[in-house]
Amino acid sequence: MRLKVTLRQKLDNGIRVTCVGWSKTDEVYLISEDNQIRSWSTFTTQPTKIAQLDPNLFATDLQFLPRHENSLGRHGVLILITSSDGKFHLMNRSGRIERSVDAHKGAILVGQWNNDGTGLLTAGEDGCIKIWSKSGMLRSTVINSDSSVYGACWSPDCQSIAYTHGKSIVIKQLAPNNKPLKWKAHEGLVLCLAWSAVANILVSGGEDCKYRVWDSHGRSIFSSIHHNHHITSLAWAPAGDLFVVGSYNTLRLCDYSGWSRSLEMPQSGSIYKIVWSNDGTQLTGTCANGNVLSAYLVDRHSHYLNFSVTVSEKKTISVRNVLDDTVENLELPDRIIQLMIKYSNMILTTPTQCYIYTTNNWNTPFIFELKDGAVSHLEMSEKHMLLIEKNTVSIYNYQGKLIAQPRWPNMRVDSIKAPLISLSDDMLAVRDSIDQTTVHTVDLITNRNANESTPIIQHSSAVLQIALNSQGSAGTRTLAFLDKSHDLFIVHVKSTSKSVTKLGRKISTFRWNGTINILAAIQDAQLIVWCCPAAGFNSRLLQLCSLQYDSLELGRKPRICDFVGNSVSVRRADGSLINVQISPFPELIHKKVYDSKWTHALELCRSIDSGMAWACLGVLAAQFNSLSLEIAEEAFANINHYEKVFYLQYIKRLLSKVEQRAHMALLGGRSEEAESVYLHNGMVFQAIYVNINLHNWPRALELAIKHKTHIDTVLYLRERYLGTLQKQETNQKYLATRESISIDPEKIHQKIAAEQKRKLS
Secondary structure (H helix, E strand, O other): OEEEEEEEOOOHHHOOEEEEEEEEOOEEEEEEOOOEEEEEEOOOOOOEEEEEOOOOOOEEEEEEOOOOOOOOEOOEOEEEEEEOOOEEEEEEOOOOEEEEEEOOOOOEEEEEEOOOOOEEEEEEOOOEEEEEEOOOOEEEEEEEOOOOOOOEEEOOOOOEEEEEEOOEEEEEEOOOOOOOEEEEOOOOOEEEEEEOOOOOEEEEEEOOOOEEEEEOOOOEEEEOOOOOOOOOEEEEOOOOOEEEEEEEOEEEEEEOOOOEEEEEOOOOOEEEEEEEOOOOOEEEEEEOOOOEEEEEEEOEEEEEOOEEEEEEEOOEEEEEEOOOOEEEEEEOOOOOOEEEEEOOEEEEEOOOEEEEEEOOEEEEEEEEEOOOOOOOEEEEOOOEEEEEOOOOEEEEEOOOOEEEOOOOOOOOHHHOOHHHEEEOOOEEEEEOOOOOOEEEEEEOOOOOOOOOOEEEEEOOOOEEEEEEOOOOOHHHOEEEEEEOOOOEEEEEOOOOOOOOEEEEOOEEEEEEOOOOOOEEEEEOOEEEEEOOHHHHHOHHHHHHOEEEEOOHHHOOOOEEEEEEOOEEEEEOOOOOEEEEEOOOHHHHHHHHHHOOOHHHHHHHHHHHOOHHHHHHHHHHHHOOHHHHHHHHHHHHHHOOOHHHHHHHHHHHHOOOHHHHHHHHHHHOOOHHHHHHHHHHOOOHHHHHHHHHHOOOHHHHHHHHHHHOOOHHHHHHHHHHHHHHHOOOOOOHHHHHHHHHOOOOHHHHHHHHHHHHHHHHO
16 A cells, blocks of 8 residues: 655745645645635646635634534534634635634644534644634633643543643543643654544654654554654544654655555655545645645555455556456546455445446446445445445445445444444444443344344443454354453343353454354464354363464564454564464364254364364354254263263253253353243243352342242242352342242242153153
């Protein structure tokens, strides 16, 4: 990936441009030294005059109000203009100034809307940082320092700000009574600062001719080489995966972790300000020599199996089949914004249309018109694709037919980013935009036209990343999520209790396999692969079902880019990409099992005689109820889990198929399914007794009260249990129920014996 840069010459009569900002995806607003505001389209060579500003207004910055449903007020799109006389101005799109505010003593060096468009901050030569409402009313003076503030920015959640203070960076919480976090960032003055709203990472540039990447706690992630000149500008791409660095005659495109993807050397002088377009494919900037810098991304790549796709120009794409080295060159009528190839389909979007190609036909794509313009995010599953546009989330099949337009509580399209949304063939999962501990799901089969969803997680801490598995039916759909403590969990989407299973800790990145239920993660700079995450209910089985690759080649802070077949693509901290080959046997076992070829799977395990293979087969066999008792028994016997072998032999002796199904569910760690099997067949006592044996006492009492049976039995067994532990009852629900229920031990024993006798018959 690299930038293709062009320099637009100065305006007529050599007038220099001082400020730029994106109005639309293909339109830039300029403010020049003659105090005129001009509109400059990427399709034309000459700008159009919008308005003439006051002759005494010397603009220092220009920024458009972030676009989303709640940001537009009665004046429509607002433009923030800061000036050298300490004032900022709020202007509408037609060029009329709605309000001017005297904000600082001396020039305003920074003016920035917050991420949701409800307020703004200004920072100036006077060392002050002030927070204002969207209408220009002062909310607070956050900082009053003794040195000029050259850079300031909002945190992703708008609850704190970061700013420069000499050679240091300071993060200040807006809530009162919070101590600021301050650290030395550069050997010279810090000149520019930017905070990614997606990756929650800061990047800074200074007079020491370096740019550096930091996490939100001030820990260093990356430090660049020494450049020839000061770093004068920085800007994050909207998706948070890239940022650009501007210096004297230098424009560098960088990955979010810091390493450089490309270096361009335009004859621009120092680049003072860089702004990305909303679709993240173009950028523009102001230069010291008065020119306007324009650039767009080229050599973007997407790979899937034997196909490699490259965007070589704005409207040109090449598809290479590495098996026979054939190349298809495709020309589109408009520039390419989104690109993805997966599941034998390739999706391209332009500002107005979406193109769907199949890998066996590059000549006649399905084409449909977009509803709200440029697509900001694209997801693909085996049957569907998801497009996020300006105000809508739409799901289509690969013939271009609209399947669903899901909605969920607190839905904000502008806040949806790649780590926070996941698509499978039957389910959509997305993290709540306000409550970061909640994840919503939308069932694409039953709720196509409904505006309802079910929160599947109410976690104890913020969720950073989510991903749905792709294999299996809707009933077995599993969500993996990473929380703020970097612990990795899985949860069954259809589960009623939404109980989570912890797989690992100190996880930095994870990814499901593209076709089977295998999960790979980076744990303490080590690659770990859980060949059967369903074994998470048992720590011994989970350890047997995991593979660890502690390779020095991974280096420091690697991350997983893709996981296809038995190959895990890992990106090192220096930008190099390596493929780690894992054992092919887990994939083969999964495929045999899901194709119901149990005999083949058993023969494969016998031939390789691996503890990992036997453990995987045993766990998978336990998921298929009574259909695979013999397979599960041999698998657990080969890994010396004799308690499970004896339990399986007991299950085989059961006469009732219902009992066998319930006990197989318990063996597989699926207690809710066992309870459901019993209740569906009218065996309420057995459902209650399952929860008692698992010490799930609240659920046992809940079932007894709901079905108005065996309440005294639950209370009696609870008292015996606590008596054995020599503890007193503290559960208020049990205490309240005990007051109205009399317990007769003899009668209870008779009831239990009657239930046992009925079960045997």
